[in-house]
Amino acid sequence: MTAQPASRKPGQPVDLIAENKVRSPFDNAWREFRRNRLAIVGAVIVILTVVAAFVAPIITPYDYYTQNTRESRAKPLTGYNISETHAEECTWYGTPLEWGCAIYLTGSDALGRDLYSRMIYGTRVSLAVAFVGSTVALAVGIVLGTISGYFGGRVDNLIMRVVDFLYAIPLLPIIILMQVYFQALGRQGVTEGIAGSLLRLNQSMGGLLFLFIAIGVLNWIGMARLARGQVLAYKHKEFIEAAESVGSSQSRIIFKHLLPNIFGPLLIAETLAIPAYIFTEAILSFIGLGVNPPIPSWGSMINDGYAGIRSNSHLVLVPGIALTMLTLAFNFMGDGLRDAFDPKMRGRA
Amino acid sequence: MSKANGSSKVLVRVENLKKHFPITRGILFRRQVGTVRAVDGINMTIHEGETLGLVGESGCGKSTTGRSILQLHRPTSGKVYYEDRDLTEMEGDELRRARRNFQMIFQDPYASLNPRMTVEQIIAEPLEVHSIGNRKERHERVKDLMGLVGLNPSLNNRYPHEFSGGQRQRIGVARALALQPKFIVCDEPISALDVSIQAQVVNLLEELQEKFGLTYLFIAHDLSMVRHIADRTAVMYLGKIVELAERQELYNNPLHPYTQALLSAVPIPDPLKERKRQRIILKGDVPSPAHPPTGCNFNPRCPLAIDICRQEDPEWREITPGHWVACHVV
Numbered sequence A: 001m002t003a004q005p006a007s008r009k010p011g012q013p014v015d016l017i018a019e020n021k022v023r024s025p026f027d028n029a030w031r032e033f034r035r036n037r038l039a040i041v042g043a044v045i046v047i048l049t050v051v052a053a054f055v056a057p058i059i060t061p062y063d064y065y066t067q068n069t070r071e072s073r074a075k076p077l078t079g080y081n082i083s084e085t086h087a088e089e090c091t092w093y094g095t096p097l098e099w100g101c102a103i104y105l106t107g108s109d110a111l112g113r114d115l116y117s118r119m120i121y122g123t124r125v126s127l128a129v130a131f132v133g134s135t136v137a138l139a140v141g142i143v144l145g146t147i148s149g150y151f152g153g154r155v156d157n158l159i160m161r162v163v164d165f166l167y168a169i170p171l172l173p174i175i176i177l178m179q180v181y182f183q184a185l186g187r188q189g190v191t192e193g194i195a196g197s198l199l200r201l202n203q204s205m206g207g208l209l210f211l212f213i214a215i216g217v218l219n220w221i222g223m224a225r226l227a228r229g230q231v232l233a234y235k236h237k238e239f240i241e242a243a244e245s246v247g248s249s250q251s252r253i254i255f256k257h258l259l260p261n262i263f264g265p266l267l268i269a270e271t272l273a274i275p276a277y278i279f280t281e282a283i284l285s286f287i288g289l290g291v292n293p294p295i296p297s298w299g300s301m302i303n304d305g306y307a308g309i310r311s312n313s314h315l316v317l318v319p320g321i322a323l324t325m326l327t328l329a330f331n332f333m334g335d336g337l338r339d340a341f342d343p344k345m346r347g348r349a
Numbered sequence B: 001m002s003k004a005n006g007s008s009k010v011l012v013r014v015e016n017l018k019k020h021f022p023i024t025r026g027i028l029f030r031r032q033v034g035t036v037r038a039v040d041g042i043n044m045t046i047h048e049g050e051t052l053g054l055v056g057e058s059g060c061g062k063s064t065t066g067r068s069i070l071q072l073h074r075p076t077s078g079k080v081y082y083e084d085r086d087l088t089e090m091e092g093d094e095l096r097r098a099r100r101n102f103q104m105i106f107q108d109p110y111a112s113l114n115p116r117m118t119v120e121q122i123i124a125e126p127l128e129v130h131s132i133g134n135r136k137e138r139h140e141r142v143k144d145l146m147g148l149v150g151l152n153p154s155l156n157n158r159y160p161h162e163f164s165g166g167q168r169q170r171i172g173v174a175r176a177l178a179l180q181p182k183f184i185v186c187d188e189p190i191s192a193l194d195v196s197i198q199a200q201v202v203n204l205l206e207e208l209q210e211k212f213g214l215t216y217l218f219i220a221h222d223l224s225m226v227r228h229i230a231d232r233t234a235v236m237y238l239g240k241i242v243e244l245a246e247r248q249e250l251y252n253n254p255l256h257p258y259t260q261a262l263l264s265a266v267p268i269p270d271p272l273k274e275r276k277r278q279r280i281i282l283k284g285d286v287p288s289p290a291h292p293p294t295g296c297n298f299n300p301r302c303p304l305a306i307d308i309c310r311q312e313d314p315e316w317r318e319i320t321p322g323h324w325v326a327c328h329v330v
Ligand SMILES: Nc1ncnc2c1ncn2[C@@H]1O[C@H](COP(=O)(O)OP(=O)(O)O)[C@@H](O)[C@H]1O
Pocket: B021, B036, B037, B038, B056, B057, B058, B059, B060, B061, B062, B063, B064, B065, B289
């Protein structure tokens, strides 16, 4: 690669003649992104978190559910006595463990479960919510927003009025009520009808089904508005008209001309919305309406620990720091992507 | 360049073309509160092989005229015949197939190319849409076209942002030529370019016209721009054509007060005549096409206006053969 003049600031155009190389808009954006340190840090944390979620069993010394009441609320690093002298007495991964010889890297919770292991497994819930939430929001939002913006008229009116309606009602309380209702049905042992099958599905997803529905419903609305706005911004551009004038069909115009241009900004907006999904899950789990125990979620872990925050602050700090790090990481990454792909937006909130 | 004469074939005929845009208010119950009369009753014929210039101030409806002729806007009323087939009656696939015959070159070379497509994809799109040739043949054709418009064919995989305005306009020309159309609407193709490269693009368009026998509707916002490319010129004011004549006739013998005012602003190359040139300064601004004046559209600004101008629309008349004008006092 040709050396970059050291004086180039982010956002300044690249000297094409000096570089003499075919470069797509994507290449330019990637260069811009790499120059942004915070964004790189964010992306690295996100990637590490994803890897951790996949290889959780390998990088944790314990599972997330085995209780050990004799070692409840152990302080971080207690029992950390693996050393050459004690090597025979203690074994690191698993079997068999002698009490007092446990390795609680970040301590244990009230039920004596290893906090570090639960924190690592907790990435799965947060990332599942981030991934499913953004996929649902993107898919539904882009489809409806594009239809609305491109075809206009009555369809547009209908979709946008539904969106306005959903905006106007406070969804979080409704989702909370829905969760409470289904949990009550579950306790009564309802197994028949739609409610029964929903409950079974929810059970098999560890209690995440309603969370997914809630987060999807909450967030496609914003995406639909954004997508519609983007479509309207591009619909009257001359290159769309040019495509029409050579005889392109409507579907070709939508898939070849509109979507490739609007998808990037929407994806970036979605990255910036992910912290909110992770927080919504944490809040619902915090008030006991999230995942089923003993599945660890950072929200429910904070809930488990916050009563004893003075004496055992690590019970809140460990999941709290993880939550903060991951949401910040998504924010930094999203900001970096936005700056890289849309220089006009640089520096805006 | 072939000159327009009475015997050459009529390629495009426009009859009483109107394009009105509704102005709407309200969200839930949308109602129409007014109309923008962007194009308000235009008649013209375009002969095979000629260049018809269309000149008028910004906002007078030139682009809307071009787009309505090509059915990029469906006209509110009126007829557009291309080789005796009425385009305004065509729909869907029939219209999309007919589009092979007439193309457009756009004003803004930055907005008219999709930033996410390479030059090759852009120029090949018309061929793909009409299923012309296979991938390899299309690739060859794109290279030919790039050479034809003066672009280096080896730059085919570059993206538009890597080109200058003039080069981008050449890409737009290549795209318009891909389907070998007969008729091209050039919507201010040089207005957005540096003065230094305007002539190059005009020369290119002239060369291509000669080579392929193209017919142009050449839109510009002042008379000096179409002076040497147009065979005949139409002058437009507030949605209507006020005067249409052959080039020499129009420049030497302008009849409509608006044309006279426009011409008085154009410097004359002859220094003797230039010294005697009197600028006619028009008073006031162009009225909004949403609220055109009654009678002649030009009457609030016209130095020659008489009573009847404020009541009746002047008729579109042929004063001498080939010289049309709409004015009560001519
Ligand atoms: N899509 C549209 N909707 C509403 N009004 C329009 C639209 N396109 C053009 N107009 C109006 O029509 C008039 C003529 O516009 P245009 O044809 O672009 O003028 P020109 O090309 O001569 O500058 C302007 O007043 C403009 O605001």
